[in-house]
Amino acid sequence: MTSIEPRVEVVSPTRARFQVRSFDLHTTLSSGQTFRWRSTGTGWTGVVAGRPVILRPTEHGIEAEASVPVADWSWLTQYLRLDDDFEAVMDSFPDDEPMRAALMSCCGLRLIRQPAWECLVSFICSSTKQIVQIEQCIELLSQRFGSPLVSFPGHEPVWDFPTPEQLVMAGETNLRACKLGFRAPYVLAAAKSVQTGRLNLVELESMTTSEARTALTTLPGVGPKIADCVLLFAYGRQDAFPLDVWMLRGLAALYFPRRRPSPKRLRDFADTHFGPWAGYAQQYLFHYARRHRPDLRTRKAKAS
DNA sequence: AGCCAGGCCTGTG
DNA sequence: CACAGGCATGGC
Numbered sequence: 001m002t003s004i005e006p007r008v009e010v011v012s013p014t015r016a017r018f019q020v021r022s023f024d025l026h027t028t029l030s031s032g033q034t035f036r037w038r039s040t041g042t043g044w045t046g047v048v049a050g051r052p053v054i055l056r057p058t059e060h061g062i063e064a065e066a067s068v069p070v071a072d073w074s075w076l077t078q079y080l081r082l083d084d085d086f087e088a089v090m091d092s093f094p095d096d097e098p099m100r101a102a103l104m105s106c107c108g109l110r111l112i113r114q115p116a117w118e119c120l121v122s123f124i125c126s127s128t129k130q131i132v133q134i135e136q137c138i139e140l141l142s143q144r145f146g147s148p149l150v151s152f153p154g155h156e157p158v159w160d161f162p163t164p165e166q167l168v169m170a171g172e173t174n175l176r177a178c179k180l181g182f183r184a185p186y187v188l189a190a191a192k193s194v195q196t197g198r199l200n201l202v203e204l205e206s207m208t209t210s211e212a213r214t215a216l217t218t219l220p221g222v223g224p225k226i227a228d229c230v231l232l233f234a235y236g237r238q239d240a241f242p243l244d245v246w247m248l249r250g251l252a253a254l255y256f257p258r259r260r261p262s263p264k265r266l267r268d269f270a271d272t273h274f275g276p277w278a279g280y281a282q283q284y285l286f287h288y289a290r291r292h293r294p295d296l297r298t299r300k301a302k303a304s
Numbered sequence: 305a306g307c308c309a310g311g312c313c314t315g316t317g
Numbered sequence: 318c319a320c321a322g323g324c325a326t327g328g329c
Contacts, residue, residue, distance in 0.1 A: 127310085128326090132328070133327065181326085186312090227314085263319085
């Protein structure tokens, strides 16, 4: 798979500019793959690798401002996947009508490379919740159990995402109070598994996608969909193609109009039709269905 | 008001 | 394998 060298221009101890094309911050950071970014009008504030950071679009890419001096910006270029050869990614998508529509209406949508632990907890919290509710849960967990960070002058206080140890210390009752509901024991079990080393999130990097999926789904509350989200959004596995309610409806309506494909058929289609960057294609179709096809919002979605 | 949410688990045909 | 019900909580 081809990759490119990110172009970084350091403009001050706390600021850098990244030259990149086809990267829409708004579309990307509100696409339901991350849950801690907030729009501040001119930019987006978030926490990456324990550093509060503000991202703003510029004429030639993205400008980043950190709350403390930064010697090496590679933590951010990795997070933003600026080494992806994005032209090659888009060229790899199948040339069919749904993909063309998704590409047209989701210009600059990118995948992010998230820390595995935060990603795992986020998607454990995601089951039968709307994206705004997931954001609330993750914010509450961070505020109550994460370590405080140095914020920007005049900005709200910021906390790091809590470690497994911090969530174990919190206990199930306090996790429940973050609106986790029945997911609280699942998050606690995941925290204990990682803390004790029973599940080593670093070791997953060297496994095949199938092996890593099996390891993740041993956790209670983690089934194939959540595992695929973690594999795609944290481990960059392009053969992970999360099938949630939106994707099942979207694939059926867009690719199998007036037929009734079984879930198994859709699974097989997802795994074979989209090429080497299938995970990326999935994100385009998900965002397209959710944002631009309100007719797919109901359970009985019809083809247009 | 009531349906449903980037699901999963358990139990049944 | 397919489907049903339950699960907390709240947005729209």
